[in-house]
Amino acid sequence: MTFLEYYLQILLFTAALPLGFGLLVGICNKAFCALVGTGWGRPILLALHALLTPLREFAHLVAVTLTLHRVGDFCLLNLHDPEGELGFVEHSYNRRNPIAVFGNYLFAVLPAALLLVLSMLVISLCFRGAFAGLSRSVVALVETEAGFGEYARLAFGFLPAMFRDATTSLLGKAIGAIFLLLLSLGAYISLDDLLGGLGGLFYYALGALLFAGVTALFDARARRLILTDFRTFATGLAALFIVVLVFAVMALAIGAVIFVLRTLLGDGSRALVPHENARYDDRYDYRY
Numbered sequence: 001m002t003f004l005e006y007y008l009q010i011l012l013f014t015a016a017l018p019l020g021f022g023l024l025v026g027i028c029n030k031a032f033c034a035l036v037g038t039g040w041g042r043p044i045l046l047a048l049h050a051l052l053t054p055l056r057e058f059a060h061l062v063a064v065t066l067t068l069h070r071v072g073d074f075c076l077l078n079l080h081d082p083e084g085e086l087g088f089v090e091h092s093y094n095r096r097n098p099i100a101v102f103g104n105y106l107f108a109v110l111p112a113a114l115l116l117v118l119s120m121l122v123i124s125l126c127f128r129g130a131f132a133g134l135s136r137s138v139v140a141l142v143e144t145e146a147g148f149g150e151y152a153r154l155a156f157g158f159l160p161a162m163f164r165d166a167t168t169s170l171l172g173k174a175i176g177a178i179f180l181l182l183l184s185l186g187a188y189i190s191l192d193d194l195l196g197g198l199g200g201l202f203y204y205a206l207g208a209l210l211f212a213g214v215t216a217l218f219d220a221r222a223r224r225l226i227l228t229d230f231r232t233f234a235t236g237l238a239a240l241f242i243v244v245l246v247f248a249v250m251a252l253a254i255g256a257v258i259f260v261l262r263t264l265l266g267d268g269s270r271a272l273v274p275h276e277n278a279r280y281d282d283r284y285d286y287r288y
Helices: 003-036 039-066 099-124 130-143 149-158 159-167 170-184 189-196 198-215 218-265
Strands: 070-075 085-092 275-281
Touching: 003 039, 003 070, 003 099, 003 189, 003 198, 003 218, 039 070, 039 085, 039 099, 039 170, 039 218, 099 130, 099 170, 099 198, 099 218, 130 149, 130 159, 130 218, 149 159, 149 218, 159 218, 170 218, 189 198, 198 218
Parallel strands: 085 275
Antiparallel strands: 070 085
């Protein structure tokens, strides 16, 4: 294995895969909001985002605080903004500080990470035994030195295994499915936030390059073990994101039904896309 292959696999397992899934969930979220629209669909959107927006804005706030940004103002939830801006975090940072620049990348991904953790908690409580089964399957793949395709099949098979093998009652699974449907609408990565965090993504890639360079000095067996650990992490993350993505698609189907009903009932209101806003000025310079 060449050094370039080694490095690219690290980036694939730790950055490219979660970013890709997060953006796909974001597309479903935007489409859902556009389909539900305003009129009698507006209370549905507000009810959903009244629960999700504070979580996402709290994660934004944590991200900028941890990475030395200056917080100007923030709002975890505002249901009465005329432009549909349900929440925001105003922050500024020193663009000469690599940690602060990395904070823009963390700003983009931390809300999705928080909603994924909550989804994992729901699965653990409402689909008991699902993660234990996934863990056993991953260990078996590691022992047999399986290829990438086997890990991918395991990740895609996690959702049906949840409903098939979990020891929870049918009612518990139904409650879990409802919560997952709700959380799926918030476990996304905003394209605008990600574009604003490209500088931070560059620093992440640079850190991964440094890690790859140091660990490349180890023997081939040690590098294989490192990649196995990353592949194991990526399998669990992909399995969780696939569950979230499937439920986001289900929410999108529900949104399509609402759109048809609005159209048939003559609700001619325009589409409303509730949004969050990250306000920052990268020219800000700290005065020490």
